[in-house]
Amino acid sequence: METGTVTVKRGLAQMLKGGVIMDVVTPEQAAIAQEAGAVAVMALERIPSDIRAAGGVARMSSIELIQGIMDAVTIPVMAKVRIGHFAEAQVLQSIGVDYIDESEVLTPADDLYHIDKHPFTTPFVCGARDLGEALRRITEGAAMIRSKGEAGSGNIVEAVRHIRAIRDTISALTVAPKEELVARARDIGASYELVRDVAEAGKLPVVLFCAGGVSTPADAALMMQLGAEGIFVGSGIFKSNDPKKFARAIVDATTHFNDPKIVADACRSLGTSDAMPGIDVRKLAESELLATRGN
Amino acid sequence: MLVGVLALQGDVDEHIAALHRAGAEAIAVKTPADLERVDGLVIPGGESTTVMKLLDRFHLAAPIKARVKDGMPLWGTCMGMIVAAHDVADLDQPTLDLIDITVRRNAFGRQNESAEIGLPVAALGEEPFPAIFIRAPWIERTGPSVELLAERDGHGVMVRQRDVLGTSFHPELTSDARVHAYFLKMVAEAKKNVGKTSTAA
Numbered sequence: 001m002e003t004g005t006v007t008v009k010r011g012l013a014q015m016l017k018g019g020v021i022m023d024v025v026t027p028e029q030a031a032i033a034q035e036a037g038a039v040a041v042m043a044l045e046r047i048p049s050d051i052r053a054a055g056g057v058a059r060m061s062s063i064e065l066i067q068g069i070m071d072a073v074t075i076p077v078m079a080k081v082r083i084g085h086f087a088e089a090q091v092l093q094s095i096g097v098d099y100i101d102e103s104e105v106l107t108p109a110d111d112l113y114h115i116d117k118h119p120f121t122t123p124f125v126c127g128a129r130d131l132g133e134a135l136r137r138i139t140e141g142a143a144m145i146r147s148k149g150e151a152g153s154g155n156i157v158e159a160v161r162h163i164r165a166i167r168d169t170i171s172a173l174t175v176a177p178k179e180e181l182v183a184r185a186r187d188i189g190a191s192y193e194l195v196r197d198v199a200e201a202g203k204l205p206v207v208l209f210c211a212g213g214v215s216t217p218a219d220a221a222l223m224m225q226l227g228a229e230g231i232f233v234g235s236g237i238f239k240s241n242d243p244k245k246f247a248r249a250i251v252d253a254t255t256h257f258n259d260p261k262i263v264a265d266a267c268r269s270l271g272t273s274d275a276m277p278g279i280d281v282r283k284l285a286e287s288e289l290l291a292t293r294g295n
Numbered sequence: 296m297l298v299g300v301l302a303l304q305g306d307v308d309e310h311i312a313a314l315h316r317a318g319a320e321a322i323a324v325k326t327p328a329d330l331e332r333v334d335g336l337v338i339p340g341g342e343s344t345t346v347m348k349l350l351d352r353f354h355l356a357a358p359i360k361a362r363v364k365d366g367m368p369l370w371g372t373c374m375g376m377i378v379a380a381h382d383v384a385d386l387d388q389p390t391l392d393l394i395d396i397t398v399r400r401n402a403f404g405r406q407n408e409s410a411e412i413g414l415p416v417a418a419l420g421e422e423p424f425p426a427i428f429i430r431a432p433w434i435e436r437t438g439p440s441v442e443l444l445a446e447r448d449g450h451g452v453m454v455r456q457r458d459v460l461g462t463s464f465h466p467e468l469t470s471d472a473r474v475h476a477y478f479l480k481m482v483a484e485a486k487k488n489v490g491k492t493s494t495a496a
Contacts, residue, residue: 001410008409011429011468015340015374018304037349039304039342074385074400075342076430098406098430121407255303255349256325262353 004121006143012076012098012123013144013207016040016230020220020251021209023047023234025065027072029243036247040076040099042232043069048105048152048212048290049235049276058106060088063095070097078125083294084110093122099144100124102137104293105151105234114294117141127211129162129291131169132188135198138206139191145204147228148291149212152235154278158291159213159223166208167227173199212291215240215275217253217266224257239276245269296482299324299333301359303349305341305374309467317475319482327358335368335482338375340429340465343400346378347388356391363393366489368458368481376454376461377432384435394459395438402433402450403463414464416445416453419473426452426464433463458485 019039024030030041045061046054060081070077076098081088083102088109092100100122102115114137117124123143128134134145147166149159169188176184176199185195197205210228214220215236223231231254233247240246249266256262286292300310302323314321314337324330336359338346350356363369371379377400381392384399403410409430413423426447434451437443445453445462452463458481466474 001412003408003410005411007411007427007468008406008429011427011465012406012409014306014309014468015342015429017306017308017341018302019342019345034344037345039345075344076406093407096405096407123406251345251349252352256353259325 009123009143010206013125016076017207018255019230020254021078021230021232022237022247023232024069024238027068029238030069030073030077032244033237033247034073034075036244037251038075038247039230040078041069041073042078042080042101042234043097044080047235047238049154049239050152051105052152052288052290060085060092060106063091066092066097067095080106081115082106082109084108084113084115086115089115089120089122089124093120097122102126102142104148104290108293114140125209127291127294128166130165130188131198132190133295134166134204134208135188135190135194138194138204142206144207144209146209146211146232149210149214150281150284151212151290153213153281153284154215154235154239154276155281156213156215156219156222158281159210160226162212162291163210163223163226163228166204170198170202170204174202214250215278217249217263217270220250220253221257221263224254230254235276240273242270242273245271245273246275296320296335296479296486297322297333298335298337298479298482299329301336301338301346301355301375303353303355304345305339306465306467307339310337310339310372313467313472313475314479316470317472317479319475319479326353327355330355330358330362333367334486335370335478336362337478338369338371338378339467340372341374343374343377343383344388346374347390350378350391360391360393363458366458366485368460368478368485369393370460370462370478372462372465372467373429373431376463379459379461381438394454394456394461395441396434396451396454396461397436398432399435400432401430402435403428403431403447406430412447414445414447414452418444419477424466424473425469425471427468428452428464431463434461
């Protein structure tokens with residue numbers, strides 16, 4: 001019997017495909033997420049829009065909080081560590097979380113290096129803005145990738161930019177002459193072997209979700225049609241004024257992203273409830289952007 | 296012969312690819328209209344609480360039950376087996392109740408206990424099957440007409456009752472097509488029997 005293999009680490013992400021992973025800060029919110037049909041929850045002390053508002057240093061959440069959420073639901077529980085903070089990751093592995101998110105939403109602990117994720121039994125998900133970044137994370141051992149978007153912004157534009165960047169570069173590789181692949185790997189800062197595999201398969205070797213800015217059912221349908229295999233929703237649910245309705249509507253729209261009538265039903269189910277307030281990403285100072293952390 | 300893979304959530308593409316490798320045509324099933332077209336249905340790996348809700352919300356539970364009662368073979372892997380079970384040990388939520396077993400979810404543990412195992416399955420031949428268990432359920436009770444096809448550490452992990460097959464593990468994540476071939480044989484036989492009945496009628 002072998003645990004922690006590449007197959008079982010990537011495999012759990014494969015089981016989450018077509019689903020919605022929701023940020024939650026209490027066991028009660030976790031129960032609401034599960035009831036709405038979430039495939040997993042991300043246990044956090046503060047959701048990204050509140051981290052943004054609070055400022056200061058954002059760290060791994062308290063163990064008591066994560067444990068409370070693990071006890072409250074049967075779906076997988078993910079939790080975040082700071083970029084490069086392998087000791088936080090060791091702690092999360094020891095308490096048995098199902099997935100570790102090495103996340104730019106928290107304040108980076110290492111401004112040069114990400115965690116070497118291979119020695120861990122617990123799988124990691126990491127953010128990426130383009131294919132090079134995604135493949136560097138996979139080389140380090142990430143078993144799942146999420147496009148970064150701009151967390152806590154309520155604005156889908158960065159998520160669209162990042163998923164398009166990843167997908168467009170993959171498309172270009174599939175038609176590139178073989179002799180160009182070494183140079184293309186060098187240009188995007190990724191290993192030749194992975195670039196060759198992506199060029200052959202036309203997709204990443206791990207599951208690709210989208211994150212950072214989804215706040216309505218139509219946002220979810222948009223990202224799925226652009227090639228995301230599932231959706232992370234951070235602030236979009238519990239910063240809306242009717243989390244139960246928003247959670248269910250985003251799940252329904254993710255499942256039937258290709259059927260505008262069902263997405264319309266999901267939108268209709270929200271009545272006059274308001275989505276979270278959004279911010280114009282262009283008006284954020286460079287220092288306020290989360291997506292540029294880690295590379 | 297056309298096999299459907301329930302596509303509400305989970306590792307749908309992996310099953311479709313594995314069915315292709317085993318020599319079958321396969322489509323994703325998202326609506327009752329899709330379901331009408333297929334000769335057999337696979338419910339893939341995924342999250343059972345999610346899919347049970349979606350089956351209900353999108354009116355697929357009743358048509359699937361009706362098709363299986365009419366003799367359409369069904370195979371559930373992991374989540375799919377939970378959804379098809381008579382009941383779930385730690386959950387008070389209606390299932391499809393298509394196979395007389397009680398399952399316990401995540402019974403082999405959380406993700407850190409997910410594992411690859413060489414699993415002896417007599418029905419597949421001598422060579423152990425490379426079984427991939429991910430937050431896997433086990434079968435806690437089997438009814439009298441259920442055939443136990445494989446066990447891991449004394450717990451049932453593969454069962455069959457007439458036209459319904461269940462596995463705790465994920466053959467779609469390996470290149471070994473034996474379980475897919477086994478299911479395709481069930482579908483071919485069921486199709487033959489349906490033909491016979493209609494000829495007799």
